[in-house]
Amino acid sequence: xxxxxxxxxxxxxxxxxxxxxxxxxxxxxxxxxxxxxxxxxxxxxxxxxxxxxxxxxxxxxxxxxxxxxxxxxxxxxxxxxxxxxxxxxxxxxxxxxxxxxxxxxxxxxxxxxxxxxxxxxxxxxxxxxxxxxxxxxxxxxxxxxxxxxxxxxxxxxxxxxxxxxxxxxxxxxxxxxxxxxxxxxxxxxxxxxxxxxxxxxxxxxxxxxxxxxxxxxxxxxxxxxxxxxxxxxxxxxxxxxxxxxxxxxxxxxx
Amino acid sequence: xxxxxxxxxxxxxxxxxxxxxxxxxxxxxxxxxxxxxxxxxxxxxxxxxxxxxxxxxxxxxxxxxxxxxxxxxxxxxxxxxxxxxxxxxxxx
Numbered sequence: 001x002x003x004x005x006x007x008x009x010x011x012x013x014x015x016x017x018x019x020x021x022x023x024x025x026x027x028x029x030x031x032x033x034x035x036x037x038x039x040x041x042x043x044x045x046x047x048x049x050x051x052x053x054x055x056x057x058x059x060x061x062x063x064x065x066x067x068x069x070x071x072x073x074x075x076x077x078x079x080x081x082x083x084x085x086x087x088x089x090x091x092x093x094x095x096x097x098x099x100x101x102x103x104x105x106x107x108x109x110x111x112x113x114x115x116x117x118x119x120x121x122x123x124x125x126x127x128x129x130x131x132x133x134x135x136x137x138x139x140x141x142x143x144x145x146x147x148x149x150x151x152x153x154x155x156x157x158x159x160x161x162x163x164x165x166x167x168x169x170x171x172x173x174x175x176x177x178x179x180x181x182x183x184x185x186x187x188x189x190x191x192x193x194x195x196x197x198x199x200x201x202x203x204x205x206x207x208x209x210x211x212x213x214x215x216x217x218x219x220x221x222x223x224x225x226x227x228x229x230x231x232x233x234x235x236x237x238x239x240x241x242x243x244x245x246x247x248x249x250x251x252x253x254x
Numbered sequence: 255x256x257x258x259x260x261x262x263x264x265x266x267x268x269x270x271x272x273x274x275x276x277x278x279x280x281x282x283x284x285x286x287x288x289x290x291x292x293x294x295x296x297x298x299x300x301x302x303x304x305x306x307x308x309x310x311x312x313x314x315x316x317x318x319x320x321x322x323x324x325x326x327x328x329x330x331x332x333x334x335x336x337x338x339x340x341x342x343x344x345x346x
Contacts, residue, residue, distance in 0.1 A: 054285040079287030175259045
């Protein structure tokens, strides 16, 4: 049986979160760390943008600064996300372990299946919608993004507990201001958080616990072993957070 | 700076920023919520389009050449949409 580290790193800054995903991949690549599944949150709340997105076209930078919202560019593609009342996961899977299909779309689906099983803990019937979404009753509850570097899949994604679409659009730019109200009402119809469906609200910790169950069930060939970050991992991530993920050269590169 | 936004049918939202000199591309940024593997290849695509005139076939060939040479995988975006959005931006 293959052993994965199970890391609960809780709430950290956007730059640290994204730096840690990169550092863990690098350490696994160097043979210094085992593959891992990690759960985390964002403090302060943050906007992350996809690798290919234009910062100034997508984000109201000034409003984010006024409200103390972090902004970070991810190393993964996909869209802008407002990270607030949610649980985020990341999983690092070396392709050589043959745990997920090599085909990108199929590998998204396999990993997302773990989340779908986790959501069933709350009696939610969720479905994978290619390329990278999970929906409940046709509404998006989870967005996911994957990169592959040095033979390792890094997939991270968000599972919404509660979503504040009005706040989100205060922080994001829209292509056409005249259509903004319509867009906001459309998005309200298309996005939902767990606690906006379930009879009782679930805490961050409860959602993490449910998702762990989902991963254990879907990846029964993996033994997930609770672990903590090493001092070296924390220091390297803090360093990379400063040098890259909170640096304008990276954030504003497109 | 010229620009165009194009929602790809069944795909993602493409936003292209463009600078032209006598209909020749001087600077281009292809942005959006799509996926290209490996990601850094977007810079090779943009680089390959520099000094190229706004002619549909030429743009298409240049992008195709990079995709083939680097064996890129695209999701939520395709060559036709990129070319279409460049043309939209050029005429904006």
